[in-house]
Amino acid sequence: MAPVEIRELTKRFASVEAVKDLSFDVEPGRVTGFLGPNGAGKSTTLRALLGLVRPTAGTATFDGRQYEQLERPSTHVGAVLEDAAFHPGRSGRNHLRVLAVTGGHSQRRVDEVLETVDLTSAADRPAKGYSMGMRQRLAIASALLGDPQILILDEPTNGLDPPGIAWMRELVRRQAADGRAVLISSHLLAEVAQSVDDVVIIAKGRLRARGTLEQVLGGDEVASTEVRAREIDRFAHALEAAGHRVERNGDTLLVLGVAAEQVGEFATREGVTLSYIAPRGRSLETAFLALTGEPESPPADTGAAG
Numbered sequence: 001m002a003p004v005e006i007r008e009l010t011k012r013f014a015s016v017e018a019v020k021d022l023s024f025d026v027e028p029g030r031v032t033g034f035l036g037p038n039g040a041g042k043s044t045t046l047r048a049l050l051g052l053v054r055p056t057a058g059t060a061t062f063d064g065r066q067y068e069q070l071e072r073p074s075t076h077v078g079a080v081l082e083d084a085a086f087h088p089g090r091s092g093r094n095h096l097r098v099l100a101v102t103g104g105h106s107q108r109r110v111d112e113v114l115e116t117v118d119l120t121s122a123a124d125r126p127a128k129g130y131s132m133g134m135r136q137r138l139a140i141a142s143a144l145l146g147d148p149q150i151l152i153l154d155e156p157t158n159g160l161d162p163p164g165i166a167w168m169r170e171l172v173r174r175q176a177a178d179g180r181a182v183l184i185s186s187h188l189l190a191e192v193a194q195s196v197d198d199v200v201i202i203a204k205g206r207l208r209a210r211g212t213l214e215q216v217l218g219g220d221e222v223a224s225t226e227v228r229a230r231e232i233d234r235f236a237h238a239l240e241a242a243g244h245r246v247e248r249n250g251d252t253l254l255v256l257g258v259a260a261e262q263v264g265e266f267a268t269r270e271g272v273t274l275s276y277i278a279p280r281g282r283s284l285e286t287a288f289l290a291l292t293g294e295p296e297s298p299p300a301d302t303g304a305a306g
Contacts, residue, residue, distance in 0.1 A: 003028055003150050003181040004049070009058035011044050011205075018044040019205040021058070026181045026198075028149070031172050033196035033213075033252045034185040037292055041205035042185045043082070046154055051081055062150060074103040078143030079152040084135070088128035092119060092138045095127060096145060103146050113141040118167070132159025141173070151175055154185045189212055193284040203292035216287055225255045225263040228276040235272045242266070254280065 004026035011019045025117040026032045036042050047053045049060040062070060062077055070076045086095050091234045096110040106116040114120045122130070127138065136159045143151060153172070172182050172195055176301035186192050192199075199216045201208040209216045228251050231234050236253055239246050245256040255263050260279045266272050 002026060003063055004152075004183060005059070005061050005064070006045065006049070007031060007059045007061075008063045009045060009048060010056045011041075011048055012056045016206055018203075019048070022202065022207055023058075024200045024207070024210050026150070026183045028181045029176055029179050030197040031176045031182040031184060031195055032198040032200060033192040034200050034202075035037050035185055035187070035189065035288060036190065036208075038187075038200040040202045042202065043154070044180075044205075045074065045202075046079075046081065046152060046183075046185060049152070050077070050081075051054070062102055072104055072146070074099075074105070074146035074148065076146075076148055077152065078146060078148040080136075080139045080143050080154060080156060082154045082158065084139040084142075086127040086130075086135065086138065087240045091124050091126055092130070092134075092141075093123040095138065095305075096141060097144055099142055105145055109145055113144045116144060116171075119143045133161060133164050136160055137164075149180050152179055152185075153183070155187070156184060157186070171215070189284045191290055199284075201288060201291050208291040209287075213284070216284075216291075224280045225258055225260040226276070226278050226280045227255065227263060227267070227274050228252050229253075229267070229272050229274045231272050235267065238270045238272070239266065252276075 002025035006022055006024050009019055009022040010017070022041070022045060034042055034045070044053065045060070048055050049067065050057065060066070067073060067077065078175065090098075093110060093114065096113065097107060100107055100110055111120075114123050117140050119134065119137050122134060127135065130138065140153070140156065142185060143153070151172075156172070157168050160168060172184065176182050176197070184192065184196065193213065196213055198211065199213050200210045227235070232251055232253065236246050236248060239253070240254060244258055247254040247256065258276055264274065264277055
């Protein structure tokens with residue numbers, strides 16, 4: 001049994017079907033990216049998982065139990081939703097102290113999580129004076145307070161500057177390395193690609209793909225090749241005449257869907273000398289657009305998440 005299991009989850013709001021028959025798992029020791037365009041159903045799924053909305057059908061459970069069935073839930077699940085709020089006049093430290101009391105956690109844990117999110121120096125300042133990035137760190141500290149084995153982070157890099165984003169990336173990888181199951185919902189695809197092990201992509205409330213990052217990106221099936229050559233114009237025309245799709249950026253060509261070995265052989269046949277050739281995998285952005293651009297296509301179950 002996976003720490004997080006979504007099974008045939010459906011949620012309707014009047015005539016709007018926000019989520020339809022959605023199923024996936026979040027495994028321990030791994031970071032799962034939960035991706036989809038605006039209105040895809042990500043927030044509805046997370047809110048159903050955390051007991052904030054009731055599913056129309058299906059289940060969303062932690063170790064086989066609904067959130068409201070968990071005893072001391074903050075010791076099992078830590079969550080940061082996009083609309084995290086704080087009392088503006090309360091310091092960051094006192095905010096965490098209140099949560100520690102209500103959750104039955106040691107006050108010593110407050111100092112530990114403040115250090116984890118690098119907020120100790122600002123802990124006694126009122127939260128109203130915090131920057132967006134500091135507020136995000138405080139929200140993450142709140143999620144970590146009960147030392148949970150499951151973390152759910154909705155847009156965790158909101159308000160963070162580039163060093164903060166790098167810090168977040170290291171934090172989630174560290175949490176997974178310690179055996180926790182981490183679920184990240186985000187629209188920042190480039191950041192997700194550097195942080196996650198598994199990917200779940202939805203559009204219009206329906207599953208489009210799930211599996212490891214490599215499986216969803218497509219691996220060798222969608223390999224492309226980057227090349228540079230002195231006769232770049234002639235080589236580009238020859239490739240296009242042979243039916244290959246080519247993208248050009250200055251003196252560099254990206255030959256889509258063709259492995260480097262095949263491009264090299266083609267250049268030899270055309271008598272073109274290449275100054276540079278290297279394989280290039282499909283980006284998460286490309287895979288995302290391909291998977292969400294065909295709303296009527298069936299979901300691609302590329303992993304064993306059933």
